[in-house]
Amino acid sequence: MNENEDNHYSDSYVFCSDCGKILITDRLGTRCTKCGERLPNKQISSKLEKEEVQIKNQPSKGNWEDFFPYLEIRPLQREISEAIFTKINKKPHFIIQAANGVGKTIAVLAALLLESKNKKKTIVYSCRTHQQMGRVISELKMIKQLKPVTGIALRGRKEICLHPIVQKFAVDAGNASDICRYLKEGGKCKYFNRLANKNVQIKLEEITKKQVIDGQELLDIGKSLEVCPFEITYDLLPKADVVACSYQYVFNPHIQTTFFNSLEKELKDVILIVDEAHNLPSTAIDVSSSTLSSYTVESAEKEAIKHRMGEIYDTLEALSHVLNIETKNLKVDEEKRIEATKFLAIVEKRAQNKIDEDLIKTLNKMGELAKKNLIQQNKAPFSYISSVARSLALLYNTKTRDDYAHFITKVQSRGGNPIPKLIVLSLDARNITKEIYDKVYASVSLSGTLEPINAYSEIIGLEKNKIVSLDLPSPYKKENHLTVVVDKVSSKLEDRIPANYLKIVDAIATVIENTPKNVGVFCASYTIMDGLLKHGLENRIARPVYIARRGMSSFDTDDLVDNFKDEARNSGGVLISVLGGRSSEGSDYPAEEMQSVIIIGIPYAKPSPSLDATIEYLEDQFPTKGREYGYNLPALTRASQAAGRPIRSLEDFGVIVLMDYRFARFYYKKHLPNWLKQNIVVVQPEEENLEKKMQSFYDYHK
Template sequence: YFLSKLLLKEVSIIVCNFQWLFNLDIKYRFLKLAGVDLGKCILIIDECHNIIELSCDVNSYKLVPYSLTACQNEMFAFGFPEIYSTFVAYLKNHLIRKKGQLKLGDTELNARSVLKNICVKLKLKSITEFRKFLMQLRAEYNDRIESSQDSSTQNIDSLVKFWLSWIKKYNSEKYYFCYNVSKGPSRTYIALEIVALDPRDITLSLFRNSYMSLNLSGTVNPQVFNHLTGLNWKKGGFLSINSPSPFKKNNILALITEGINTKNENRVPEMYIKIIAKIKEVLENTPANIGIFCASYKILNDLRMNGILAMVKQTGKRLFIESPKNSASDNANLLSQFKFASKHNGGVLLGVAGGRNSEGEDYPGDLMNAVIIIGIPYQYPTSRNQAKINYYNKAFNGQGWVFAYLYP
């Protein structure tokens, strides 16, 4: 790692993670280490369809009870004034109470009302006073923690950044404010979130300030990509090259099976038994390995509950099931065993569309002779998705559903 840092200033080509350029904090440090001006850089972005969601993610913020507990511990250890501990305790208790009241998923909230409630609790007259309160908290942090030997603690600084961002963005249509409640293996979690809806806040400055960018993808829709990233911000600002597929159409047999579907109301045992019967036909007529990719883990688990394991065993093939709980090494071992099975009776890889095994992995020849897609992996309809559709309708002349739901 340290050798790579030293070599940054000596090389002409740097291969890096998206985060190094799209995360603003990391970008600043990275360019400083490399000793380069972005205006003198040519950006080559492979799999560029991924930068749309990434740009929203790096511009979003989240506050959880765990980090607030860490703030409380730091404030106690370093002797912060009581008013700041009261502030953190109020936020933590509020989130814990909401966790017991809200249903799973997103619940939209009024961003201004949240600020007003905090002002009332802290006996502040205005949002401007709350901002001053946060700046004073940051000053206390700098004096008490940053100057100490334990300078790695950043929970309080992250808390201040979160609320300064909230104040800056609460009136903007580009952001969606919500509680998010999720279910883990053994407990329920809650987060207070600022969700960025417009990737152009990150991508546009990057494209404008670089010397040139080359964006590559085998799946992106150029029109959607150019609008969402801001490449079309000025006429003639980009050149689009659409290359034909290198694969001959007559090399691919694409079939659609009638009589089965994965609509919510049809996700019953009888339908899954029909789907498994159709899968069996493919398995019995395909040598070596086969991939099955479902629209969601819910469908994958429903197939498991309705007999796909026993059916695959009947065909003589070996079943390998993708799991979101697997570590990178566990998943690599799973794929290695699946590929090895092609030399024997064959293997069946059961995973999800858009997952780590359906994208970015090569299965030449007998490693995957057929692919079965079960369901179309549309995003689950949530208030967060609807907020993005509504915003895109305003930003892109009524194209919200197309840009925010259909193509992604």
């Protein structure tokens, strides 16, 4: 169950005695939507039973409302569903900017399911996180109470494979796929082999027929029958009305062909939904770019020697040598733009070997041989040669393209030694997105931060005459959140002086002292975070402090965030991190887990040749908009995303403090989402205004 479902029930229903959330029914009985506390079926509220009966017994309207599983349809949900349902055959691409808590997921699914069933289309709901996929499956299960609908959440092979070799050796999705392929080819996977058993097939059919199934349920089914959950998933894909999956299945060129083939659908028969769509442009850039380190190339050299692959050694040695020589005079984190054709020519001259498609095919072949040799030795089949082949292929294929730029740089390793790197950077998200959007039957892009919408549509390549855009007003009560801009403080480089840092520290301390529970402090950069800590920030905080430091692993960051959230049960804690990181965008902090959030500065990208190349290219493609699209908007989106971490549902309340005078200026303010601008005030840091605003807000919510 998710926030969308919570908000559909009135306060006359049964609530959890532990945490106060509404109790709902599922196939196992009655449970709490938040803490999971269960009660026997006999304790279900008669009013809740009555609502379910009323929903199921409503006469068919012959439209999207037949797929809406709640009695109450909120006005903004109706606006979303009506727009999609009535306009999809005229303008197939919908861009919807709406805040958390509106109930976007169910509104979109209800609007699309009748169309998809009538036209025999498959809805592909692409998400960033498993939590978002779970939300889709939860809503489908509610719809299934009204109408026959099937759905599945697609999890990666690495996450749900039962084979011990995959569990032990797989380091990423590609690696897991390689191990799986070799095991199946050699007949060494019992979980795959058991799928041929007729009795197993009959049981699978009984369990999965016409169902809505999430990733955990697939894993449980696989374990109980001792069959491969991933293969079950792919068997079910063609039968699913809705498939929830990560961006990678749709937009990664190395995966998407297999995925759509498994759907047994052409793109023209797919309705694509993209959740958290503000992330799509950067995802498209990432999957069409590559980075190759000298460490990888040197490891590939050793691999070639070990497996006696002399025919590729000279090229690998030359590539390593040239990369080290060309970066010799670079400082750590310094970038230099290069001409790819000249770089390749230098490598070819040293290797006395031409770099072309034939060489790349040979590298790929040698990489496959190396992986097979390793799997036969019960070792992880990871090949550095294959990694070099992928990057070298992209370098070779883009060497004369103006929508790509090529760089060398040097980065600090964890061991302390600088490592040279070769970067092949895509400058245009449309290289990945445009063909997909041109071919799909329809699409819906969802986000709370797509301001301005026309920028998003241009960057991903949507045709203007085929777009319907909805920029919905804030769904929140004005008294439930307050946005405070602290004037006369700045994170500009020239303003990073002791007096300014001390002023910001004072303001942060004021916010923390006047917030009952948890507070998040997100800085525009590590430089700013370090400056605040240097000027006594941690010493000014009389609560447990959790600092997400530079270089911290994702595991350690998640652990840090979990410990911070736990402080909400006590007297509150403080999380200090940077904008754009895992803790500021990858986590939600509902209710007391983060009551106040402080944004320090605007998280602009660090000036660099790659940033210059991006702005220059976008300026050429979208005259007068290059700097806005490539520099300003990404920074404001990151700030807005972090600002929204505490407000995840209609019931949440909190204070968002923007500490940089620029947030109050017209240009910056107009690019903030509607909900953030709804209740905004500007205060001076040296006055008592900030303290009074904080006290007044939280006194109201006592």
